[in-house]
Amino acid sequence: MAANPDTPLFNRTRQAREAEVMLNKLIDEFDDNPASMHYFYDLFRRLFIQGEKVAHPPGAQIGITCIQAPEELIRAVGAIPIRLCNGAYHYDQIGADLMPAKSCSLVKATLGRLHDHEQGVPRVGKLEAIINPSTCDQKKKAGVMMEELGYQVHDLEFPNVKESEPARIYWQRTVRELAVTLQRLTGRRVTRKNLNTAMARTRRAQMAFRALHNLRRKAPSLILGKDVFLITNAYFFDDLERWTSAVEALVAELKQRQQNGFNAAQKKAPRILFTGSPPVFPNLKLPLLIEEAGGVVVADETCSANRMLYDLPAVDEWRVNHMIDALADHYLKPCTCPIFTRNDDRRRRLLDLARDFAADGVVYQAFSGCQVYEMEQRSVARTLQEAGIPMLYVETDYSPDDMGQLSTRIEAFLESIKTRKRQARTQRA
Amino acid sequence: MIRSARWVDRIDLQRFRFWVQLTAFVLLVYGGYLALDLGSQLPIFSCGYNREGRAGVCYLLPLQHQLARPWTQLFSFAGIGLLTGFATFLLWFIVLNKGWCGFICPLGTLQDWLTAIRKRLGIRYSLYGERTFNRLSWVKFVLLALLLLIPLGIGGGFWSHDWGAPFCQICPGRVILPLFTGDPEQLTVDFSSVGTTLLTGGGMFIAGLFIAGSFFKKRFFCFFCPMSALHYLIAKPALLKLKKEGAKCTKCGNCFNVCDMEIRAIADDIERTEIMTDDCTLCLKCVAACPEPGALKVEFARINIFEATEDGFLKRMNQGAPRDGSKP
Known part of the structure; x- marks a missing residue:
């Protein structure tokens, strides 16, 4: 290990300590973690606490700042997409020098990590370019700041209306131009063959995710939400095939658990649907608090998990042009991001998930400064109220200071759900 | 039951459709040689002008002929024939609904084959786009109205019989389908009167458009199909x-x-x-x-x-x- 002289130093950095505290809680405070989760625990330990570099086959690494950057195109030209969205409070504070104080933690942390260049954790090495979809205002403006930090940034023009046909055409054109940019960047053409291979690889990963997702419908629960967030977070930077195989192994283990009648949570654990601002390691405090308090996160509607991996594209004629258009549709039409003018689809999706996963309540996380999530709170709350589903709205950021206060609120919320269920049972009886 | 349903849900639909369409095409275009006769109320373009090979006739042909009867007949005994004809057509139709278009119609199948050729040649498809789509969607209803009203007008003595079966005259099925049994007779323009010249000339033109159009645009013709419009109007009881x-x-x-x-x-x-x-x-x-x-x-x-x-x-x-x- 002498090859990495800064290792002993590294694990005493603030970033590493923050990650270690969170990871230890995620692992040690729960019994019966699935054996297949050790791949992911180990991965996060090595990358975030020991500062190891992510192992990837050779290829240009391309940063992406949102799920709307079509990863299949990046993989088709032999490059590796690295999602840069960061969850570290340490980087949030560094990023605060670059963004206004009241900005979203995630955007600040992403900038803060990029500020550390190749030392930024997780360490992925040199980024050839960053693809920055023009989604919310903060991410839009962060693009130029990344450029000032010395990165080559490609703004991906993303419409903020998704229902209209002009928006769809506009976005299809954007994605086609991205293909040209990537070709220029890597010197490799997007062909029918390599795009098909890339799509098949992503599809396999998505199907693995769906298998895991579907297993979470089961009551009693087979896996805790904190583990699933860790898994989908790993998708940001891990090698695709390694990640997929690890998830497939986990799915097999969970199926075994199901046969054995295993319960990952307490017997009457309230089933929680998580929505809003994305939990990104090490900021898994809200899912952690929910599950520490005896709840279980059974599903989510966030761009760090479900929204990133759930929807599958379909192609009618397998020619490059049609494949790219189909990919464009796939990255626009089902997206429930709050940056769009309307949020009907997001509310419908929440209702569908709540029903399908028999959720007892919804926890809505909004990062302070994330205006769009804050603004959608009322309409989402109303929709859920009409459906008789209780919701807890939590405005927070990456700072660990509010954990005590949040834990009280969450315990009260879970308790109220249990009371509701008890009352419903006695009424029925 | 559940096992077999699972199997069906995993079906390779494209291949399944290809074989159903091919079988239906052969039966409908060549079945006549085997003395197969499914009547003349079929809810698809099984063209009656394909005299030798047809195994049944598209309902639009007899419908237009029946409507062109003199009104005195139409509103008495001939009306019964019209009603029974329509009832037979309806019975055929409700079995498959518009599935007749997607799986059985020979003209639909032909378009899918042209699409397959284009695919083989590696040429991209074209689309109408939303605006054109909205602009075109009423055309089939206008064609349906005309194909009902013109024969009625003939029966009422407003127009001459040169305008008889007007839709058939402009239908690409009349020009193209008989070719499959080696009958090029419909590949002509009938100059005997202004009406026939316009209609058969239009038919030739539309047949050309059909081939070129459906090569580049999937199911090019179906957007304009009055049979499709008629289907839609009676689709409620379909199975x-x-x-x-x-x-x-x-x-x-x-x-x-x-x-x-x-x-x-x-x-x-x-x-x-x-x-x-x-x-x-x-x-x-x-x-x-x-x-x-x-x-x-x-x-x-x-x-x-x-x-x-x-x-x-x-x-x-x-x-x-x-x-x-x-x-x-």
Whole structure:
């Protein structure tokens, strides 16, 4: 290990300590973690606490700042997409020098990590370019700041209306131009063959995710939400095939658990649907608090998990042009991001998930400064109220200071759900 | 039962459709040689001008002839023939609904074959786009109205019989389908009067347009088909149904993306449960391309016979991808 002289130093950095505290809680405070989760625990330990570099086959690494950057195109030209969205409070504070104080933690942390260049954790090495979809205002403006930090940034023009046909055409054109940019960047053409291979690889990963997702419908629960967030977070930077195989192994283990009648949570654990601002390691405090308090996160509607991996594209004629258009549709039409003018689809999706996963309540996380999530709170709350589903709205950021206060609120919320269920049972009886 | 339903949901729809269409085409275009006769009330373009080979006749031909009877006859004894004819047509139709278009109609099949040739040649398809689509959607209803009104006018003595069976004269089926039994007789313009010249000339022109159009645009002609319009008007009691469960739909647009007819409502309409629109041909490609379990399904007499599943979707997408040894 002498090859990495800064290792002993590294694990005493603030970033590493923050990650270690969170990871230890995620692992040690729960019994019966699935054996297949050790791949992911180990991965996060090595990358975030020991500062190891992510192992990837050779290829240009391309940063992406949102799920709307079509990863299949990046993989088709032999490059590796690295999602840069960061969850570290340490980087949030560094990023605060670059963004206004009241900005979203995630955007600040992403900038803060990029500020550390190749030392930024997780360490992925040199980024050839960053693809920055023009989604919310903060991410839009962060693009130029990344450029000032010395990165080559490609703004991906993303419409903020998704229902209209002009928006769809506009976005299809954007994605086609991205293909040209990537070709220029890597010197490799997007062909029918390599795009098909890339799509098949992503599809396999998505199907693995769906298998895991579907297993979470089961009551009693087979896996805790904190583990699933860790898994989908790993998708940001891990090698695709390694990640997929690890998830497939986990799915097999969970199926075994199901046969054995295993319960990952307490017997009457309230089933929680998580929505809003994305939990990104090490900021898994809200899912952690929910599950520490005896709840279980059974599903989510966030761009760090479900929204990133759930929807599958379909192609009618397998020619490059049609494949790219189909990919464009796939990255626009089902997206429930709050940056769009309307949020009907997001509310419908929440209702569908709540029903399908028999959720007892919804926890809505909004990062302070994330205006769009804050603004959608009322309409989402109303929709859920009409459906008789209780919701807890939590405005927070990456700072660990509010954990005590949040834990009280969450315990009260879970308790109220249990009371509701008890009352419903006695009424029925 | 559940086992077999699972198997059906994983079907390679494209291949299944190809064989059904081929069989139907051969039967309808050449069945006459085997003395097969399914009558003359078929809800598809099994062209009556294909005199030797036809195994049944498109209902639009006898319908226009019957409507052109003198009104004194039409509103007395001939009316009975008209009604029984329509009843027979209706009985045929309700079995498959617009599935006749997507699976049986020889003219529809021909368009799909032209599409297959284009695909082989590696040429991209063209689309109408939303604006043109909206502009074109009423054309088939106007054609339907004309094909009913012109013969009625003939019967009432307003026009001469030169305008008889007007739609058949301009239908590409009349010009093209007889060619399959080696009969080029319809490949002519009838200059005997102004009416026949205009109609048969138009027929030649439209036949050319049909071939060129459906080469570049999937199901080019179906947008204008008055039979399709007639189908839509009587679709309520049909047995084969395309159903959508809006709550399960993520609006991902896969169904719209693969739709030959560019029907946007299939993806965006989350209210209607019976989602077959006027342009739909019930080809069921949308169901095959849907990854949301149960969001789209096909029912026959209220029995679920085919529905969207993750499994089926995955199998079809892995299969549909080009087979050039590029398996991951």
